Amino acid sequence: MQTPEKTIPAAPEYESGAAYIDGAFMPVIQAAIPVLHGGYRRSDVTYDVVGVWDGNFFRLDDHIARFRASIRALHMEPAESDAEIIEILHRLVALAGLRSAYVSMECLRGAPKPGLPRHPANCRSYLSCHAIPWQSVATHEMFERGMHLMISSVLRIPPESFDPTVKNFHWGDLTRSMFEAKAAGADYSVLLDSDGNITEGPGFNVFCIRDSVVVCPARGALKGITQKSVLELCDELGLKSEVRDITAEEFRNADEIFTCTTAGGVMPASRIDGRRLNNDRPGPISTRLKDLFWSKRTEGWHASPVRYELAAKVASCPDPS
Template sequence: MVVDPLVYVQGDLVPLNTATISVLDHGFLYGDGVFEGISIDAGRIFKLDEHVDRLFRSAAHMRIVPPLSPVEVRAQIVRVVAVNHLHDGYVRPIVTRGTGPMGLGATRGIREGNLVIVPQVRSRLTDEERLDKGLRATVVGVRRTPPECVDPQVKSTSYANQILAKLAQWDAGADVAIMMGTDGLVAECAGENLFIVAQGVLRTPPRHRVLEGITRNTILELYAGDAREDQISLHDMYAADEVFITATLVEVAAITSIDGRTIGSGTAGPITRQLLVRLRTAIAEEGYQVRYETHDSDLASVASR
């Protein structure tokens, strides 16, 4: 990746250190926006079309009008990855409501949103951390925003709920925050979906109460056994043979203790390990292959400004 990454901001490629957006942008003022987190592994972008589709579904739900079409956003995501020579990392397209004036009353007057695409190189868990050692989780007191308030299918930039959960997790000295719904059933983690395995059956909370994660859906497709969306209680989770989480950057990671209780054998179980291998195979075989050399002219033109 280039030393000073180039960020897409409203039609331009701009060095990250000088990229700006208006203080009157409603994403800044109110968290009024939607986003995606997309993984790049060995030069392949995994589930690119699915991520773009979800971005536009979230925007439609929020009645935000993106400034580009889905095909154009897809092309700009690829461009940002290519021009930055980002072979392993993460790219985040963000669409906000748009620029002010300030005040909730101004919302209906904003006709078009703002688009920003930010590339990142972020550290990933080693397989020793994600499998052999596993992660320690705690059930936090912060409840997942119920679907009656905000539909969890909307991947919104308004993250107050998840931030409070992460703060509680760190206070407890844990690696992962598990959030319950207001009904006392397991929902999801602060940034990940959760699965349990019991007697060979793979279970995850139903999509009407959690973000329908793209990695989550891939895992449900890849499991050869009995996989189901199901209500999960605290007892179900504590007594499970295996518990693991999924997310774009996390991929698959074992939860080996919850609230001080050891899960299974205290290391990743066979199904967790198997599904990580299958996911990585899918990423290597199905990911969109980026052609980096075709965007070198973009890098040269921006660098010469």
């Protein structure tokens, strides 16, 4: 999978990427969050990530809708409307001159005004966004040989504690599981819930395939935009798909396994807990879904062309504080 090159020369200060914080555009290397803000001190943030490939955003409206739902769930009220957020994201990609980009939008809480209790209700929420060159969860080697996964002993934070459909920075469980995977020689971890069912991995949804039926977990995970796309592709290919609980045993004994995320698309696996699937290679159905995903992306599936003309329109606004 070859990454498209830059489309237009960016100003030198924007070569590493572009950022927007609380009304101001800036080079990404200058972007910073005040250390007293709740977004830093409490991980009081929700976010979403949308991909740009070959000059097109993928499912931008779906990402904006999910982002807004998460904002509302956390009782946040940024100043920008959905239409304004969309324009900001277009402008960031244009400023950086990128044909392919990893574009993040975050809403975070600041600090209370002097004299007010440190309660989130007393903290203003604001927007932070950035666009940087494309990043993938899976390396080229992982795509070629298939990802090596393991089921972690670390349990996913339960939905009763925090709703996993609200995208968040509460990565303590995911981070711990990644070190466990590294120690075991795996690429990535997959976490279970307290009932022993599969949830998700660090930054990606998971699927397994049994008897040509494509299955993903019903609960305990983010409702992924790429996951939604995979289910659409299954319908297009005439593959039966199910959204239901998956036990650890069923997952380990699957015919095929793959993961999916904005930062990588469909990523087939070839090992789970040391067990080799498909002669230690990506499976045929997983590969078919991966190839169709990228071919349709190339054809303009769910595409919103980047408005590169916005690079010339940059407002100078005050520093967030």
